[in-house]
Amino acid sequence: MTADPSSPPGPGTTRLWGGRFGxxxxxxxxxxxxxxxxxxxxxxxxxxxxxxxxxxLRRAxxxxxxxxxxxxxxxxxxSAEVADGTFAPVEADEDVHEALERGLTEKLGALGGKLRAGRSRNDQVATDLRLYLRHHVRALVGELSSLEFALLGLAERYQDVAAPGMTHLQHAQPVLLAHQLLAHAHAFTRDVDRLLDWDRRTAVSPYGSGALAGSSLPLDPDAVAAELGFDRATDNSIDGVSDRDYAAEFCFAAALVGVHLSRLGEEVVLWTSTEFGWARLDDAWATGSSIMPLK
Amino acid sequence: MEQLLLLLPAVTGMIATLTLRPEVLEAAAPQGFALATDVAEWLVRQGVPFRSAHEISGAMVAFCEQAGLELDQLDDDQLAGIDERLTPEVRSVLSVRGALAARKARGGTAPERVAEQLGALKELAAEHGRWSASSPVAAAL
Structure with a gap:
């Protein structure tokens, strides 16, 4: 193994730190x-x-x-090789950033090592997670929209049907079944509203913060932010690189979606029970019991 | 995120294909003296304080339970026997349709309020669908 720091490291020797270690x-x-x-x-x-x-870096x-x-x-x-699985991390890769730098230097040699100037894994991962969540939250909202439409479709199909409204599983006051179905739809629209509001706050790029103090290189955090679809770059590199509020907020919003799904699921369990007999599940969306043939 | 993306299509499929049994629901709607609150509120409209109206309606339920009758099966004498303020006109609120239609303030279960909800929610759901259609990140991937 050569000691020349400018030579490209081979597989398994791409650690992004180590110069000062024995x-x-x-x-x-x-x-x-x-x-x-x-x-x-x-x-x-x-x-x-x-x-x-x-x-x-080019513009600088x-x-x-x-x-x-x-x-x-x-x-x-x-990117294509990651997508089709032909490039994957190996045992020696510490994290996604190191694995990808290994991939880059395998292709480009020493030139691959120039990319790391002015950035840190700290601002990289802070940015990556925002990008991952902002991208996938669209799919999540799309699924929630489909569920809203499914609930609205069911409510519309049975719009005039009266049902016993219940408290503590006792008959309380009659309601339209559609009213009860739409109660669930309202909860999911609030979930989406929360995610949209979350997205507005998360549209800030930490890229360029480095590990904490920014970079002495003439970089352009706003240009990076724009290319990655953020509204702007962070105003404070320390806050930018350390802020994980968006992750905690997302966890809460996602957990609440789970609670709302659980409430809806509980209704379906009750309504399809022999005791209630209000509804029937389509076979395509039911699973059976491994011991009880009747279920 | 990944768990929700796995779960939601299944829930949506289940809801979209759910078959309800309107005849069972309609038959169950008035059971269990579900219109007792409507009797109490009818009495309030006649000027009876709710505190008394609640008692009178409760007595009506107790009487029916003993006699094995539903609220709308009591005759004039039985009604008056429970409380003289239970005039035959009380039967006007002893129907599920009447009870639903009467709850027509915003947020209520009256058919016109539910229709309004449906309309507003459809617009929101469509808006959510449009928002989800494009990712600001996609161009960079």
């Missing part, structure tokens, strides 16, 4: 630090951030046009 971490420490088994889902977003960062004069072209080409290739 030896590598112990196996137990390496196992503790490894996160590719859960952060690999961030890979497409990390690569998107890398392309935006490469363009900013830190890459030539040719270098940028080669880098964007390699990053785009890597």
């Amino acid at each position: 030896g590598g971490p112990s196996p137990a420490m390496a196992a503790l630090s490894r996160s590719t088994h859960f952060d690999w889902r961030l890979a497409p977003f990390d690569l998107a951030g890398s392309r935006a960062h490469a363009r900013v 004069g830190l890459l030539t046009d040719d270098e940028l072209t080669a880098m964007i080409g390699a990053l785009t290739e890597l």
